[in-house]
Amino acid sequence: MRPATLRVGMSTCGLAAGAGAAHRALTREIALRELPLRLEGTGCLGACHREPLVEVLDGAGAVLYGPITEEAVGPLLDHLSGAGAPVPEDRVVSRRGDRSDYPFLGRQQKLTTQLCGVIDPHSLDAYLAHGGYEALRQARRTPPEQVVEAVKASRLRGRGGAGFPTGAKWEISRAQRRRPKYVVCNADEGDPGAFMDRTLIEGDPHRVIEGMLIGAWATGATGAYVYIRAEYPLAVAALQEAIGQARELGVVGRDVFGTGTPFEIVVKEGAGAFVCGEETALMRSIEGHRGMPTMRPPYPSEHGLWGHPTTINNVETFAAVPSIMLEGPGWFAAMGTERCGGTKAFALAGAIERSGLVEVPMGMTLREMVYEIGGGCRGGRAFKAVQLGGPSGGCVPAGLLDTRIDYEDLRATGAIMGSGGMVVADETNCMVDLARFFLAFTQDESCGKCVPCRVGARKMLDLLTAATQGRAAPGDLRRLESLCRTVEAASLCGLGQTAPNPVRTTLRYFPEEYAAHMEERRCPAGVCPMSGGQEAA
Amino acid sequence: MSFDSSAPADAGPRERPRLRKFAYRGDPLAEPPPPELSEIISRHRGERDGLITVLEEIQRRFGYLGERQLRYVARDLGFPLARIYGVVTFYNWFLLTPPGLHQVKVCRGTACHVNGSALILDRLIAELAIGVDETTPDGRLTLQTVACVGACSLAAVVVVGSDTYGRMSPEEALRTLAALPGGDGDSG
Numbered sequence: 018m019r020p021a022t023l024r025v026g027m028s029t030c031g032l033a034a035g036a037g038a039a040h041r042a043l044t045r046e047i048a049l050r051e052l053p054l055r056l057e058g059t060g061c062l063g064a065c066h067r068e069p070l071v072e073v074l075d076g077a078g079a080v081l082y083g084p085i086t087e088e089a090v091g092p093l094l095d096h097l098s099g100a101g102a103p104v105p106e107d108r109v110v111s112r113r114g115d116r117s118d119y120p121f122l123g124r125q126q127k128l129t130t131q132l133c134g135v136i137d138p139h140s141l142d143a144y145l146a147h148g149g150y151e152a153l154r155q156a157r158r159t160p161p162e163q164v165v166e167a168v169k170a171s172r173l174r175g176r177g178g179a180g181f182p183t184g185a186k187w188e189i190s191r192a193q194r195r196r197p198k199y200v201v202c203n204a205d206e207g208d209p210g211a212f213m214d215r216t217l218i219e220g221d222p223h224r225v226i227e228g229m230l231i232g233a234w235a236t237g238a239t240g241a242y243v244y245i246r247a248e249y250p251l252a253v254a255a256l257q258e259a260i261g262q263a264r265e266l267g268v269v270g271r272d273v274f275g276t277g278t279p280f281e282i283v284v285k286e287g288a289g290a291f292v293c294g295e296e297t298a299l300m301r302s303i304e305g306h307r308g309m310p311t312m313r314p315p316y317p318s319e320h321g322l323w324g325h326p327t328t329i330n331n332v333e334t335f336a337a338v339p340s341i342m343l344e345g346p347g348w349f350a351a352m353g354t355e356r357c358g359g360t361k362a363f364a365l366a367g368a369i370e371r372s373g374l375v376e377v378p379m380g381m382t383l384r385e386m387v388y389e390i391g392g393g394c395r396g397g398r399a400f401k402a403v404q405l406g407g408p409s410g411g412c413v414p415a416g417l418l419d420t421r422i423d424y425e426d427l428r429a430t431g432a433i434m435g436s437g438g439m440v441v442a443d444e445t446n447c448m449v450d451l452a453r454f455f456l457a458f459t460q461d462e463s464c465g466k467c468v469p470c471r472v473g474a475r476k477m478l479d480l481l482t483a484a485t486q487g488r489a490a491p492g493d494l495r496r497l498e499s500l501c502r503t504v505e506a507a508s509l510c511g512l513g514q515t516a517p518n519p520v521r522t523t524l525r526y527f528p529e530e531y532a533a534h535m536e537e538r539r540c541p542a543g544v545c546p547m548s549g550g551q552e553a554a
Numbered sequence: 555m556s557f558d559s560s561a562p563a564d565a566g567p568r569e570r571p572r573l574r575k576f577a578y579r580g581d582p583l584a585e586p587p588p589p590e591l592s593e594i595i596s597r598h599r600g601e602r603d604g605l606i607t608v609l610e611e612i613q614r615r616f617g618y619l620g621e622r623q624l625r626y627v628a629r630d631l632g633f634p635l636a637r638i639y640g641v642v643t644f645y646n647w648f649l650l651t652p653p654g655l656h657q658v659k660v661c662r663g664t665a666c667h668v669n670g671s672a673l674i675l676d677r678l679i680a681e682l683a684i685g686v687d688e689t690t691p692d693g694r695l696t697l698q699t700v701a702c703v704g705a706c707s708l709a710a711v712v713v714v715g716s717d718t719y720g721r722m723s724p725e726e727a728l729r730t731l732a733a734l735p736g737g738d739g740d741s742g
């Protein structure tokens with residue numbers, strides 16, 4: 018048989034689907050049968066719905082198999098050694114290197130996630146072999162002002178949700194005189210239903226580190242933090258290991274690039290508070306306090322950690338930077354829309370046929386995303402809505418699926434781009450229940466500092482709970498709408514200001530569901546326990 | 555200290571664990587702290603951003619944050635105990651009481667919700683006869699919720715200890731729990 022390399026996806030998603038057992042079985046069987054196969058662990062290719070994934074690369078091509086659970090390992094190896102029957106078609110994902118025979122992968126344009134599922138994330142050499150840290154070297158030969166200009170010209174906008182132009186943010190930070198000056202990578206990924214940052218860090222941690230180091234060079238920072246959630250133990254470990262390797266390489270540590278200047282990246286683990294994804298709360302948390310947001314301005318770029326200039330960007334924002342350096346800002350900008358350059362990664366999940374991590378150019382329509390990439394709703398059920406941006410975002414109904422993925426276009430629907438969570442709801446999901454779900458989340462995660470959010474979100478939740486239990490009083494709908502306006506206008510930070518979004522968009526696009534719950538005391542999808550907590554008839 | 559399970563599964567008001575009222579019994583910290591604790595504390599002494607990291611390390615080592623440990627941290631890092639208690643109660647991840655042998659976390663993120671995680675939680679609450687953030691009387695299981703572990707493609711997800719189980723249904727979740735060591739399904 019031909020020698021080959023087998024890559025097994027060993028990210029959190031792969032492991033949850035049984036990749037650990039499959040990997041052990043492969044190791045054992047390959048040794049036992051003395052096959053000329055090399056086994057590699059890698060990150061997530063994105064096709065999480067077919068996990069555990071095994072890619073087989075021999076000189077001739079790359080065939081992607083999945084799901085290859087423990088039981089499927091024997092038959093796969095039989096087939097590879099030319100002995101057994103071919104692997105059943107439903108366990109073959111793709112036979113072509115460009116994946117054009119599998120639209121979920123073939124229709125994507127991978128930029129920040131290009132090495133996820135390709136390289137061994139524990140190996141610095143693998144990253145270096147793919148041009149790793151070349152962008153940083155190049156940046157350090159360029160005056161910082163020009164690096165900032167390049168990022169501006171690339172039209173890169175913050176991927177953490179708000180879409181603030183990254184170049185403009187760096188320019189403000191650059192102009193600050195005070196030292197020390199920090200860069201912070203926001204890897205809190207609080208949106209429940211999103212896993213872009215986790216995939217990136219688990220699959221290609223050095224890209225994020227390289228992006229941060231370029232950001233530090235451009236802004237003149239003297240130290241860095243990564244704030245990452247403790248719910249992602251594998252990502253934390255991958256990041257710490259990669260920072261250690263970067264230290265050996267000499268790009269961080271006491272003496273970077275032999276210049277005699279120190280630069281350290283400190284990993285801080287978030288302890289499970291959604292609000293700590295908000296930048297001012299995040300800084301309070303790094304400082305060792307309760308993660309309460311503060312008023313902006315002053316913005317962190319001017320007045321951040323311990324009062325010092327601090328540039329905060331999302332994981333994906335930093336991960337896009339090395340490609341901008343290497344391929345040029347024009348190339349990056351050309352991939353996106355007129356207002357926003359590049360690609361965006363989305364976590365496609367929920368009631369969708371093919372879920373996973375999807376990276377596409379800005380400007381693709383939601384319809385292409387849901388139907389061509391995602392394959393429509395699971396089990397052939399009817400699509401109802403797609404929720405973007407999690408608890409801060411809103412839903413987009415079937416009628417608006419031709420909306421382009423672009424900050425402004427999405428905002429026009431009432432939803433937001435958000436950080437990339439994209440959860441699909443089908444006809445069996447109830448939109449009032451979904452709104453209540455998000456309110457329960459924001460209400461619980463409200464830090465309690467400002468009254469509109471602390472009390473307003475509670476009141477909204479009470480109204481929605483009453484509606485889902487068939488206890489709505491006359492006038493509740495009006496009260497709900499009015500509360501939406503108050504909480505949105507008067508809250509201190511983004512958590513409260515955006516908390517009404519899920520309610521607003523469901524009210525706007527699914528008024529008949531609210532009417533059914535509140536007036537007829539009936540849940541059309543049969544999800545809500547109407548009649549005061551009893552099961553619906 | 556985790557978010558609302560969902561109204562139908564009303565598990566009653568959640569009790570926040572509290573530190574017991576302090577009755578004076580001599581200096582509770584007269585003895586030196588156990589070496590593992592003082593090692594963690596001294597490694598971060600003088601770091602102005604060290605408090606949460608210290609607490610995280612203590613919880614990883616001891617499983618939870620006990621009153622004596624917090625008092626040692628307060629004394630040796632020079633923070634008021636109230637400030638430390640404030641931090642500990644702000645973050646969902648910290649525990650003030652010892653958890654059971656296995657920490658079972660039902661994901662209540664959006665993707666898991668859309669795939670029926672409320673039913674899993676309801677079922678576990680009913681079968682284990684405990685509420686969220688409570689431990690079974692035999693000390694075997696602690697039931698918790700988590701707001702997404704990033705394995706959303708495999709919703710609904712249940713995390714037990716450091717293992718993530720995907721594509722769960724209420725029945726599958728119960729089977730998984732029964733098969734854990736120290737339980738009915740344990741052959742050994």
Ligand SMILES: Cc1cc2nc3c(=O)[nH]c(=O)nc-3n(C[C@H](O)[C@H](O)[C@H](O)COP(=O)(O)O)c2cc1C
Nearest residue numbers: 175176177203206207294295296330331334511512
């Ligand atoms: C309630 C709330 C939660 C947030 N959570 C996150 C998060 O988990 N990750 C993130 O990158 N940004 C989050 N943000 C946005 C950050 O405040 C900030 O805008 C972002 O980190 C800036 O980086 P960017 O410009 O690269 O997007 C959140 C904002 C709010 C209001």
Ligand code: FES
Nearest residue numbers: 661663666705706
């Ligand atoms: S929503 Fe459950 S893992 Fe993300």
